[in-house]
Amino acid sequence: MDQVIIFAHQNYSALDSFFISNKIQKVFLVHTKSFLNFKISKYFASLKEKLGIDIVSFTNFHPNPDYDSVVEGEKLFRETNCDCIIAVGGGSSIDVAKCIKLYMGLDNNKLFFEQVPIPNDIKLIVAPTTAGTGSEATRYAVIYYKGEKQSITHDTCIPSEVIFDSAFLHTLPDYQRKSTMLDALCHSLEAYWSVNSTAESKTFSEKAINIILENLDSYLRNEEKGNYNMLMAANLAGKAINITQTTAGHAMCYKLTSMYGIAHGHAAALCVNKLWPFMVNNTQKSNDARGKEYLDNMFSQLAQIMGCKSVKEATVKFSSILQKLNIEIPNVKNVDDFDMLKISVNPVRIKNNPIKLTEEDINILYHQILRNKN
Numbered sequence: 001m002d003q004v005i006i007f008a009h010q011n012y013s014a015l016d017s018f019f020i021s022n023k024i025q026k027v028f029l030v031h032t033k034s035f036l037n038f039k040i041s042k043y044f045a046s047l048k049e050k051l052g053i054d055i056v057s058f059t060n061f062h063p064n065p066d067y068d069s070v071v072e073g074e075k076l077f078r079e080t081n082c083d084c085i086i087a088v089g090g091g092s093s094i095d096v097a098k099c100i101k102l103y104m105g106l107d108n109n110k111l112f113f114e115q116v117p118i119p120n121d122i123k124l125i126v127a128p129t130t131a132g133t134g135s136e137a138t139r140y141a142v143i144y145y146k147g148e149k150q151s152i153t154h155d156t157c158i159p160s161e162v163i164f165d166s167a168f169l170h171t172l173p174d175y176q177r178k179s180t181m182l183d184a185l186c187h188s189l190e191a192y193w194s195v196n197s198t199a200e201s202k203t204f205s206e207k208a209i210n211i212i213l214e215n216l217d218s219y220l221r222n223e224e225k226g227n228y229n230m231l232m233a234a235n236l237a238g239k240a241i242n243i244t245q246t247t248a249g250h251a252m253c254y255k256l257t258s259m260y261g262i263a264h265g266h267a268a269a270l271c272v273n274k275l276w277p278f279m280v281n282n283t284q285k286s287n288d289a290r291g292k293e294y295l296d297n298m299f300s301q302l303a304q305i306m307g308c309k310s311v312k313e314a315t316v317k318f319s320s321i322l323q324k325l326n327i328e329i330p331n332v333k334n335v336d337d338f339d340m341l342k343i344s345v346n347p348v349r350i351k352n353n354p355i356k357l358t359e360e361d362i363n364i365l366y367h368q369i370l371r372n373k374n
């Protein structure tokens, strides 16, 4: 079923209509404390008086949410008989809300993630507070059980409705604004070249890339139009990776974030910036069942989508976006960093990459990505 988009312009009247037409009486609201800084919190506070809707807030979780928080949330949701789940926030709020929905109806005497989920049609509505992750469009969630990462993938996790509220973006710090947008751009590029790409995922990618390039300046100026369009682009890019998953750009970026303290989208863009030229020059090392000729055509089509005449021009255009945004390149702290980096790469994501990458290729790429003064 297609995801419904609710545009929360100014007075949130589209949300009123949603609640009325779906006969919503009680909302289970998943959010962090920062929710109170946003205009939408006042809207939710007014719902009891305005439409007679009760709100049950759930805030007892942290970034990188743990399994126990999800168990507590699922219990509270069940006991309070809420009609729908609404998550307002970034990754952690959305992941917790997805898991609460996914685990409804399972045996709570056993670990939820070891059971086969029972699909349900509980409405899950997500209001993303950045234009980047696209998590509001995907079947993926991550929670931690006893410190160990549990990657959850299930169609039941895909939100039924999304709220686009540009007010979230108004106060977003500049660096976060740039890095989240770069995350969305990398999602759309990586989905386009993924070995799992389909005609549908490519359409999502193409639309996302077009919207990002057309609205980049307006978004950077923090204009309403740019902000709304970037929310749309991030959502479309999310829909693309929901089909394809990400590739080597993302596989290589996670360790950069933990080692150098840079934002996820920043790290992904640094990797894509060197990966892309490497790939267009090595299509004979095809990892895609569709073969070298397909890859050459695909990279040419991607260049056209970028508004460029050649694959080289497209990769240069991507680099020039990073330069324009003043995206910093971290300095290598220690020569051992390269050894740690090359073993950090998730082999599953590398399998999605259109070009086969050896450990040595990855090592060379990290040397190109980072500034090495040693």
Ligand SMILES: [Fe+2]
Binding pocket: 133, 183, 187, 250, 264, 268
């Ligand atoms: Fe990402």
